[in-house]
Every structure is written in structure tokens, then in C-alpha cells.
Amino acid sequence: MAVSPSSSAQQARQALANRLAELCRDSGLNGRDLARLCGWHPSKSSRIMNARTPPSVDDIRAWCHACGAEGQTDDLIASLRTVEDMWTGWRRMERAGLRQAQEARLPLFERTRRFRSYSSWFVPGLIQTYGYTEAVLRAVQRRRVEADDVADAVAVRMERQRVLYEGDRRFAFLVEESVLRNGLGGPDVQEEQLSHLLTVGSLPSVSLGVVPTRTDRSRMPVEGFWIFDRAQVNVELVSGYLTVTQPSEVAAYADTFTELAEMAVHGAKARALITSAIQTLG
Template sequence: MSTDYQGAREALGIRLREIRLSAPGGRLTGTQLAQKHGWDKSKVSRLENGRQTPTPDDLRMWAEACGQPETYDELLAKLRGFESHIRSWRRQLAAGHRPVQDAHNAAQANSTVLRAWESSWIVGILQTPDYARAVLTRSADLHKSPRDTEEAVRARMKRQELLYSGGRRYQIILWEPVLRALICPPAVLAVQLDRLTGIIGLDTVDLGIVPLSAPLKVPPGVGFWIYDDRQVVTETWHAELWLDDADSVATYLRAWKTLKESAVYGSDAHNLIHAARRALPSR
């Protein structure tokens, strides 16, 4: 977890403690507050010490129990402030995958130079519907989130209109293992690889592949997007990070440029894609 995020969570915890101790009817103990809502008494301690992220309902109940409901909007604003940087999958996917896709569509529509590195799967902007369906289904399984797969696939496909609308430049680098990862049936991956070969040469996309045999100056790490050198979006198993501080953006930009030094383009990229296609199992 990032230092900035943890610091913000601890600051929110300090504010929660202040509200508890300044309750108009007299300061509440942590045990008394927990009893008001049937919480485990350790929850109050975890929230106040920044060891647990509160939900909006937690904040509302806290403000009401302390006799200060007017502080709810302030607390919620603080929560939204740091959650705008680290967005847990649990919360993001509570309503399914479609809202997440819509957020990415808007972010990409508002950018002109989009750089990407991906070491795990084909990036969404280049996916076929069947490949996207496989990825989103597995994500729903992992996070036990509502299944709105078809709506999410349609939203992801709509994003691809940006490839042809002009005014943007996509600079995408994939690690070669992505071309061979069977996160979908072989027949689906075959069509997906064909789709990639058709992307090479498109005037809005620079598609590079880093061969598995290429020397790397930095480890592959996780995938990420950089929007107009002002914002980075990356993800972990538990959360998606949207970073806009200059130091973080500069670090990811250096990583992207370093990985680009190992990438091949044009016919060399074609050859890697074709080799992966030929290596697919027959069934």
C-alpha cells in the first residue's frame, strides 16, 4: 500500500477519533461506540489507527453515533479523496464490471498520447469480444463480483472506436508471454492474435513486442497506462491505482521508456505474433 494512501487513511482515523472524543453528549469510549452499532470493539481501534478503510456507511454511522451527523459530508470527502487514487476492486466491482469500463473509456477519450505496458494479457483496447469475455469472466470469478459480463464486453468494445476516431496516439508495448498465455481457449487466442497482426500498421497505434529473449534493464513488473504524461493507471490483485503526482508519473514514464528499448516493431513484431499463433495447441 502506498505511503500517501496510508497517510491519508491515518489522517482520516485521527479525525474520527476527534469526533468521538468531542461528542456533544460527552466523549464516547471506543467500546460504547462499537456497542451502538453492534460492531466488534476492535473495529473502532482499526479505523482510528488507519488499519482499516471505512465504508461510507461506517462514516455515516460514526457521525450519527457521536451526535455530529453534520460531519458526515466532511468525512466522506476525505474518503473519496484518497480512494480516487487507490480504488479497491471490492468497491469498484460492487455494481459489476460495466462502470469500471465506462471510467476507462472516459479517461482514454480525454487523452491524446496514451502509453501502455502489459505483461499479463492483451490490453483491453485491442481485445476481441471473446478474449475480453474470457478475461472479464475470470475477473468476476476472482473477485466474486456481480456478473454483467456482456454489458462490460460491449463497453470495452466501444472503447475501440477511439482507435479510429483520430486525435490520439496509442503507444503500446506487450511482453511476448502475453501472446502465449492461455487465459482463454486456444481458438479464442488464435483469433486474438490475428487481431493483433491487423493492428500493426494502423496509423494511430505503435504496437511493440518485447521478446522473451530480449535483455531487460528493468523487471517486467505489472502492466500500466500513462495518459498524456499526467496520469498513471495500474492495478494489483486487490485494487486499481490512479496516480497523478509528478514523481509517480515520472517513474512510470522512465519504466515505459526503458522497456521500449527492448521492444521490436513492424515485421519483427509480426514474426513473434505468428510464432505464438503456430505454437497454439490444435484443440
């Protein structure tokens, strides 16, 4: 079963808070003492120790100084960076534009050998056409990004698709049947994209499954996610981008992918659903 998409980040925040609380106790201070030494409101240290408020780099420096533990400052700051990297709000990720956000993911795609992707919203990026990608990123840009570098971002994503044809890689894509009929980009873009799925699905390194729309399914759609080897899961949510690396949670997403794959149709049956969606475009 899939876990809460924010649980990994919350656990990491709590672990950092616990380390800071332990430093405070080991130094013989309580929260009020520490807040006084740091020049903070008395409640701030309590909020940090209970993981209700994330510390800043300056907060950690002040905390370690007050506790006489300057030797732990760098390690705690590194832990803070790890926590921050797990959950990234779209505003932070895309503040320099969509191109940079796309480029930042390229090293992950290049080092991965086994890809698993499930989408309940739209066709996964690695198997999108130029027109479909442009429609997706244009919608993103209009909703949350001031800079208009959509053309450059599309070019980066198209370049990333070379991993489909290079090296000894395997790909398993699952999409909900509704993805085939979402109308994104209009009829011409949709027809080109659906035809491309038929082509990509025939590649020997690619498994393409479609989860049929039905009333008796055993698992409802979940948030879209990518699994990179067994090392990492990424989830795109409305509010931000989640990176999961905790083995138990990566395994939970892998189990969910397996359950959805068992509900999906592949091969000729998947092609029939795609062809049917093309025919409805007239």
C-alpha cells in the first residue's frame, strides 16, 4: 500500500529535531534557556524541537553555539540540506524557470537503469511527443511560473528522451485509461501522442500498460510517481516535488506499482484501448 507522500520528509524533519533536542539536553539547558541565549522568543526552541518549525542554517549555528557544540554544526547543516531536498515546493524549484528544473533531473535519468512510472494525470514525460510536452509545460507555466522559457524546457525534455534508446535500460509505464482521453493540447496533439504510444510500446525495452476504466477495480488511482531503480521515488503533487529514498517507502511504492500493473492490460489489449481513443478523436 502507498504511504503518505509527505511521511518521509516528516520523518527526516523529526529526526533532525530530535538531534537538536538531544544537544540541548546534553548541554544541561532547557528550551527557554536556549531561546534566551539565542535571543529568540521563548516558544521558538520548543517549535523547532517538536518539528513544528524547521530551523534555518543560522538557527542551527546559534543552537550549536549556545550548547557549546560547534563541532556538530556542519553535520547538522548537512542534515538540514537533506531534509530540504526531500520536499521542494514548485516556487523554489521553478524560480529560475522551467528549463533549469528540467535540466536538474537529467543526471538522475542518466544513471538509472530500471524505470517504473505510473500516471493518473497525463502521459509520462519520457514518452511524450513535442506537442504534448509543450501543452503540459505551457499549462504549468501559466499556472505558477512568471518566466516564459517553455520552448527551452521542451527542448531539454526531448533531449532527455535519448535514455530510451541508449544503454541497457528497462522501462515500465502505467497510465490510467482516462489519460488517453484527457484532451490535453487538442485533437491533433492527442492523435499524435496516442500514435506515438503505439510506437514506443513496441520497443523491446519498454512495457506499456493501461489500467482500464471500470467500476469493480480493487485499487483506486493514486498520485503519479516515478521509481528509479530501487533507490528513489519522485512524486509530483499540486504543492511540490517529493523525493523518497527511505527503503521501506520505496518498497511501498514498488508494491503499489505491482498491484496497478496486475490490474492493467498490456500488449494487444493496451493497443486496442489506445486505438479506440484515437478513433474517438474522429
